Amino acid sequence: MSQFQIAVVVGSLRKDSFNRKLANAIVKLAPPEFSFKQVQIGDLPLYNQDDDANQAESVKRLKAEISAAQGLLFVTPEYNRALPGVLKNAIDHASRPYGQSAWAGKPAGVLGASVGAVGTAIAQQQLRTVLAYLDVPTLGQPEAFIHAKEGLFDAEGNIGEGSKKFLQNWMDQYVAWVKKHVA
Secondary structure: OOOEEEEEEEOOOOOOOHHHHHHHHHHHHOOOOEEEEEOOOOOOOOOOHHHHHHOOHHHHHHHHHHHHOOEEEEEOOOEOOEOOHHHHHHHHHHOOOOOOOOOOOOOEEEEEEEOOOOOOHHHHHHHHHHHHHOOOOEOOOOOOEEEOOOOOEOOOOOEOHHHHHHHHHHHHHHHHHHHHHHO
16 A cells, blocks of 8 residues: 655644644545645745745755655635735745745645635635646645534544535545546
């Protein structure tokens, strides 16, 4: 049985963010041949092209973790109808210097949770646009704009019963997507 290492990028720095909880919970729905590692993005300096020739250790670590992964999972909030700056900063760092992107060719899934009724639809669309430019094949369907409300998680932090069937289907499609692109 092959092992698939997935780099998980959470677009929120808040310790108790809905998206961090979602990232921790959804990976439990994956088959055992998939393992997930959340990559740290909160310690990255602001991207500055002047630093491309001498990247910070935190940037080198991020690029190495992305490079070692067979797939990507982005779990992001939406801030002011947009992609969070911390996530865009991480994407920019790992895509540079030009021609040395760690993202290219890695299959990805995108989802997110928000207290708003439209979930994270706009942030996800912006993220998909950026990932398309970076040559990251991204699962298009099913989309997962999760409304963070009572019952989304159970007492143990797992996906609650009301959302479990939908998110299990999402994970099954994501797993098939990764296997298709890694094979």
